[in-house]
Amino acid sequence: MQKMSYFAPLLFMCLDVCVVHTIRLAQLSPLLLSSPFITLWGGALTRACVLLLLTFTYPGSLPWMSSFEGLQRLGVLCFHFPVYITLLWALGQSTLEELWGWHSWERVLQGYVVAGVAWLYWSRYVSSLLLSWGGYISSLLMRAPAEKPKEDTGASLKRLMEYMLPYLGRFVAVLFLVVVSSYGEMAIPQYTGRVADWIMNEEAPDAFTEAIKFMTLMTVASAVLEFVCDLMYNVTMSRIHTSVQGIVFQAVLKQEIAFFDANSTGELVSRITTDTNDMSEALSEKLSLVMWYTARFGFLLFFMVSQSWKMTLLTCMGLPIIWVIPELTGHFHQTMAKKVRDSLAKANQVATDTFSSMKTVRSFANEDGETERYRRQLDDTYALNKKEAAAYAASTWANSMATLALKVCILYYGGTLVTRGGVSSGDLVSFVLYELQFASAVEAVMHYYPEVKKAIGASEKIFEYLDRKPKVPPAGNLTPRDLEGHIQFKKVTFSYSGRTDEDTLVLKDVSIDIKPGKVTAIVGLNRSGKSTCVKLLERFYQPQAGEILLDGKPLQSYKDEYLHEKIAVVSQDCVLFARSVRENIKYGCEDASDEEMYKAAKLASAHDFIMELSNGYDTDAGEKGGQVSGGQKQRIAIARALIRHPKILILDNATSDLDSENAYQVHQALLNQTNNCSVLLISNNVSVVEKANRIFVLHEGMVKEEGSHDVLLEKGGLYAELVRKQNMGFHRQQEEKNDTH
Numbered sequence: 001m002q003k004m005s006y007f008a009p010l011l012f013m014c015l016d017v018c019v020v021h022t023i024r025l026a027q028l029s030p031l032l033l034s035s036p037f038i039t040l041w042g043g044a045l046t047r048a049c050v051l052l053l054l055t056f057t058y059p060g061s062l063p064w065m066s067s068f069e070g071l072q073r074l075g076v077l078c079f080h081f082p083v084y085i086t087l088l089w090a091l092g093q094s095t096l097e098e099l100w101g102w103h104s105w106e107r108v109l110q111g112y113v114v115a116g117v118a119w120l121y122w123s124r125y126v127s128s129l130l131l132s133w134g135g136y137i138s139s140l141l142m143r144a145p146a147e148k149p150k151e152d153t154g155a156s157l158k159r160l161m162e163y164m165l166p167y168l169g170r171f172v173a174v175l176f177l178v179v180v181s182s183y184g185e186m187a188i189p190q191y192t193g194r195v196a197d198w199i200m201n202e203e204a205p206d207a208f209t210e211a212i213k214f215m216t217l218m219t220v221a222s223a224v225l226e227f228v229c230d231l232m233y234n235v236t237m238s239r240i241h242t243s244v245q246g247i248v249f250q251a252v253l254k255q256e257i258a259f260f261d262a263n264s265t266g267e268l269v270s271r272i273t274t275d276t277n278d279m280s281e282a283l284s285e286k287l288s289l290v291m292w293y294t295a296r297f298g299f300l301l302f303f304m305v306s307q308s309w310k311m312t313l314l315t316c317m318g319l320p321i322i323w324v325i326p327e328l329t330g331h332f333h334q335t336m337a338k339k340v341r342d343s344l345a346k347a348n349q350v351a352t353d354t355f356s357s358m359k360t361v362r363s364f365a366n367e368d369g370e371t372e373r374y375r376r377q378l379d380d381t382y383a384l385n386k387k388e389a390a391a392y393a394a395s396t397w398a399n400s401m402a403t404l405a406l407k408v409c410i411l412y413y414g415g416t417l418v419t420r421g422g423v424s425s426g427d428l429v430s431f432v433l434y435e436l437q438f439a440s441a442v443e444a445v446m447h448y449y450p451e452v453k454k455a456i457g458a459s460e461k462i463f464e465y466l467d468r469k470p471k472v473p474p475a476g477n478l479t480p481r482d483l484e485g486h487i488q489f490k491k492v493t494f495s496y497s498g499r500t501d502e503d504t505l506v507l508k509d510v511s512i513d514i515k516p517g518k519v520t521a522i523v524g525l526n527r528s529g530k531s532t533c534v535k536l537l538e539r540f541y542q543p544q545a546g547e548i549l550l551d552g553k554p555l556q557s558y559k560d561e562y563l564h565e566k567i568a569v570v571s572q573d574c575v576l577f578a579r580s581v582r583e584n585i586k587y588g589c590e591d592a593s594d595e596e597m598y599k600a601a602k603l604a605s606a607h608d609f610i611m612e613l614s615n616g617y618d619t620d621a622g623e624k625g626g627q628v629s630g631g632q633k634q635r636i637a638i639a640r641a642l643i644r645h646p647k648i649l650i651l652d653n654a655t656s657d658l659d660s661e662n663a664y665q666v667h668q669a670l671l672n673q674t675n676n677c678s679v680l681l682i683s684n685n686v687s688v689v690e691k692a693n694r695i696f697v698l699h700e701g702m703v704k705e706e707g708s709h710d711v712l713l714e715k716g717g718l719y720a721e722l723v724r725k726q727n728m729g730f731h732r733q734q735e736e737k738n739d740t741h
């Protein structure tokens, strides 16, 4: 089968030549003699059908032959002559020679060259256009191994368009300006040609100055339009950028807490800033370049064809060749450049190794050895550098030679056309000037278009967040005016991973009753699941089994905002924002008066130290509250919780950064003045929890004991053990203190 594959292209060509020559003979038959156009088109169709049949039925047919690109090449091979001759006929040119000679050996060979050139075009430009602007076109036509676009650029483009739609008017204006300004740019080559004609013919002496005036006017107008257009486009794009950023930020904030656990802060910020920025930059800068160059390309092509379609054809056929040659030599240059970089990196490594182990080098007195090693590495780099320089010179030379060769061909061909009277000398001058711009316009579109496509593809990452549905149960709508604050955990089972196998469970059948207006405490060793209970109460996560009730109703039936207003949590790792203390306390409660703020701060034993800060309540708390100490941060956080007049106050190790005496005082003050409030204390500090009406002892995710301090002490279980250990620790500390005194 493999051997058959090697012969497939050869077989393909042999069969093609046979078919063409059969058609040639058939054309001489009396039936077809009088209708060469029918033979031309019918022959092309027959040729295409036979080749298609071979492509799809021959077992050794190569995959690329039946790919979209392969079929396209086949189409060009079979149909370019009929199309070309029909065009000649439509333009009123003589077609006799072509109609009777399209199947000659030279023409068949020419057909293969044209198909090759078309393939070069296709692989560089047209396919990328088709793939992105009409992904579905290629997917419809591509049968076999044609490459699929990696990102669904079409879908992303559609999404982007939605954001652009409100500015449709502006985009239409921008497009209009692009077209008009690009048209204006055509003035210089056009009028230079005319001037050349006038000079040659020595007619109308004023025409020269008039042409110069007109040229200047058109160029200035085009430059002004370009400026207005660029300004309008960039302002619009940055508006779209800002709005997309805002929308992504909002979408991220709506996600469930587990989403934030799974994605690092850096990644999230990067999506909102870097990714949107990259996309917007690529779209502002590169899309605008693609627009400009495409408009220029269109006009240049139009003007070139109107000067001489034959020279245009020559230019278009020559372009792929002038791209391919520098690309081949450029590839060699890049390979050499990479080798130079690698060699330099090795030299750097030698230097780094030596400097970082300087003491060892010195103690072995091996400075000369290391210098020699470094020099040897630099010699290698130098040898590679020489090769790279030669490759660079060859690449630049090949580039300019290829461009020069095309220009010489055009000039030569143009010269013969001028001699034959086909075009004027002015037309030739204009054409050469157009051609200069044309090659760079095509090159620019080909260069920037994939980058725009990439940026559009990259925007998919941003839309990923926008499309993501937060994994939280539908929000409830209960907002009762009077809330008692009675919380019940009923056989709650939970794991962060969402799995229910025993070893991943953090809470197992936990039942806790937090009575309204009472103080409840949860104690337990580290990692026993205490904070997890709080997170479930805050609805950050959903239990896998069991339920949590608030005043007898499932927690999720309450409106989110209502719940977070009624339940205030102060945790050990409370965070302050880089704003003033005032703003931090009033966070989410901006309407609260200063009196309320002072009251909350006094209740949290924070007022006094805040007043001592450099700017009192207006002191900046610094990045993550870095300007205040840990204990102060916690007291500000308690004030922030109290200002909302919560019905349920949860203190999760909220005074861990205070010494036990201060922690005790803060708790006492709180408990004395929050009578109406259900309080949940999470702490292992016995002095903090001992006053609680009810204490739950959590161990390895299960409630092992419950009762008041005295009852649990009497029981002599886990709680009593905790108290005993703390007392021992306390006594040891006392003794150590006494010893040092």
Ligand SMILES: Nc1ncnc2c1ncn2[C@@H]1O[C@H](COP(=O)(O)OP(=O)(O)OP(=O)(O)O)[C@@H](O)[C@H]1O
Residues within 6 Å of the ligand: 261, 496, 497, 506, 524, 525, 526, 527, 528, 529, 530, 531, 532, 533
């Ligand atoms: N976001 C999370 N993702 C995955 N596992 C978590 C997460 N938060 C906590 N855990 C795990 O859940 C278990 C219980 O943690 P939890 O913080 O509830 O215990 P704790 O009793 O409050 O501990 P501590 O007293 O040390 O704060 C621990 O094993 C912990 O590693």
